[in-house]
Amino acid sequence: MAYIKPSQREEFEIAIICGLPLEFNAVSLLLDEYWDEDGDDFGRSPGDVNHYTTGRIGRYNVVLALLSHMGKVHTASAAASIRSSYGGIRLALLVGICGGAPRAVNGEDDEILLGDVIISKTVVQYDFGRLYPDKFVRKNTFEGNLGIPNKDIRNLLITFETDIGLERLQRRTAYFLKQLQANATGRKRQDRYSYPGTAEDKLFKAIYRHKHHIPCTCICRDCNSVSDPVCGEALDSSCEEIGCDSIYLEPREQLEAKRRLEQDRSDKAQEPTVHVGSIASGDIVMRSADERDRIAKKEGVIAFEMEGAGIWEELPCIVIKGISDYADCHKNKRWQNFAAATAASTLKAILERYIQTDKISKESMDPLGRELITQGASRYCCEVRGEDVTQGNELQISSSQSSRHCIVQEGSYFEGVIQAAGSVAQGNKISI
Ligand SMILES: [Zn+2]
Ligand SMILES: [Zn+2]
Ligand SMILES: [Zn+2]
Structure with a gap:
């Protein structure tokens, strides 16, 4: 196609x-x-x-x-x-x-x-x-x-x-x-x-810090709890460089299952x-x-x-x-x-x-493709954004100042860009 x-x-x-x-x-x-x-x-x-x-x-x-x-x-x-x-x-x-x-x-x-x-x-x-x-x-x-x-x-x-x-x-x-x-x-x-492979999927125990585990003279020596500071150099280094030890990895069932697939050379x-x-x-x-x-x-x-x-x-x-x-x-x-x-x-x-919605017929759309809504003799085109807007709902126009209006309907809050073919005034209602 x-x-x-x-x-x-x-x-x-x-x-x-x-x-x-x-x-x-x-x-x-x-x-x-x-x-x-x-x-x-x-x-x-x-x-x-x-x-x-x-x-x-x-x-x-x-x-x-x-x-x-x-x-x-x-x-x-x-x-x-x-x-x-x-x-x-x-x-x-x-x-x-x-x-x-x-x-x-x-x-x-x-x-x-x-x-x-x-x-x-x-x-x-x-x-x-x-x-x-x-x-x-x-x-x-x-x-x-x-x-x-x-x-x-x-x-x-x-x-x-x-x-x-x-x-x-x-x-x-x-x-x-x-x-x-x-x-x-x-x-x-x-x-x-x-x-990257299962060997690279490393989850360390939450208490095991990323700090210098190799012999050093920095503040990492005094880092014993989950909140003690570590040196800046350690933060910028990889686990391999500073000696984070794989014996502190969490055992994981799903990872083991993947490892077996890997050994079978399964993609x-x-x-x-x-x-x-x-x-x-x-x-x-x-x-x-x-x-x-x-x-x-x-x-x-x-x-x-x-x-x-x-x-x-x-x-x-x-x-x-x-x-x-x-x-x-x-x-x-x-x-x-x-x-x-x-x-x-x-x-x-x-x-x-994601199911495609049928295009609205051209007659009911304005040149920008937005749906036109009829109220009385006036026709509006309105792009409604909001929760739970369904056919038959009425929107009340709360402002006639700009092309962007806030609209309130029975406790719900809508926001819409309204363009009118006729005249839109405060208090007008639009039926969807
Ligand atoms: Zn150090
Ligand atoms: Zn350090
Ligand atoms: Zn580390």
């Missing part, structure tokens, strides 16, 4: 957002087609400083954005710009790498290994709250708990919590991982995305497990096993990352992240490319399951 290049920005329904060039590189190996091979034809809105790459994955036109700054504020503003330039986006996918909690606390007690992929059910802003002299209290409000995704996303995610849905997703993830590796080989980057050893759960998002780089375990237990999160909260506030979003480390002090970069590759593979597998 031949796919037609979109003629305008509004035809793009899927945004893919990456925080690091290495994440972007992995995703770009799985695009089926690029729409900007000969330069960008789509432009952007005034004030939008994002750079976009456009193309197609399966039957979806996708727009890729690479963030240039870390942190929630920058991420949120980049996401708002995507929304303003690409008004037809139904789903944003934040794809990349993150730190993992080694064990999910969902009752099943399943192990999470490096290279596994996490899909966000919710995002928790764990650094949002008050710091008291003796403790930090996370604000348990809407801002702190970023809320549940919209119904469309919830209905998609719930299928990955069924046995058949998860099994299919993992099977297709494994398939696309091989496709990515093959595409990388074609570009002479075959080694970059290969599975199944590299296949990631996909976990659906809550993700902790914050402006802090987590490098403490002690804190990791405490927050994982308290908040029920299985991963730690830094961009999800910013995107989540601006766009309907799913976070898809490959585990590249255990969010502890023994961090290294060995798994980053592979984890970016597994996350990109799950992204493609998810899009395959």
Whole structure:
């Protein structure tokens, strides 16, 4: 089947957002087609400083954005710009790498290994709250708990919590991982995305610190507890350089199972497990096993990352992240490319399951492709964002000042960009 290049920005329904060039590189190996091979034809809105790459994955036109700054504020503003330039986006996918909690606390007690992929059910802003002299209290409000995704996303995610849905997703993830590796080989980057191997998947016991274990004269000599300081040189060194000892590794059943596959020379050893759960998002780089375990237990999160909260506030979003480390002090970069590759593979597998919505007939759309809504003799075109908006709902216009209105309907809060063919006044109602 031949796919037609979109003629305008509004035809793009899927945004893919990456925080690091290495994440972007992995995703770009799985695009089926690029729409900007000969330069960008789509432009952007005034004030939008994002750079976009456009193309197609399966039957979806996708727009890729690479963030240039870390942190929630920058991420949120980049996401708002995507929304303003690409008004037809139904789903944003934040794809990349993150730190993992080694064990999910969902009752099943399943192990999470490096290279596994996490899909966000919710995002928790764990650094949002008050710091008291003796403790930090996370604000348990809407801002702190970023809320549940919209119904469309919830209905998609719930299928990955069924046995058949998860099994299919993992099977297709494994398939696309091989496709990515093959595409990388074609570009002479075959080694970059290969599975680092079970021997490199090291989870140290939470109490075992990353410090000089070899004889030395630095402050590491006096580091005996989980909170004693270690020297800066140790923090910048690898476990091998400073003598972190493998006898302090946690025994892991899933890793042993993979090791047996590896010994059989089965390429199944590299296949990631996909976990659906809550993700902790914050402006802090987590490098403490002690804190990791405490927050994982308290908040029920299985991963730690830094961009999800910013995107989540601006766009309907799913976070898809490959585990590249255990969010502890023994961090290294060995798994980053592979984890970016597994996350990109799950992204493609998810899009395959995402059901395309029929296009609304041209007569009921405005030139930008937004749906027109009729009220009395007036016709509005309105892009409604909000929870639980269904046919028959009425939206009351609360302001006639600008083209962007806040709308209240029976306790629910909507936000919409309204453009009127007729006249829109305060107090007008729109039936969806
Ligand atoms: Zn030393
Ligand atoms: Zn030291
Ligand atoms: Zn170490």
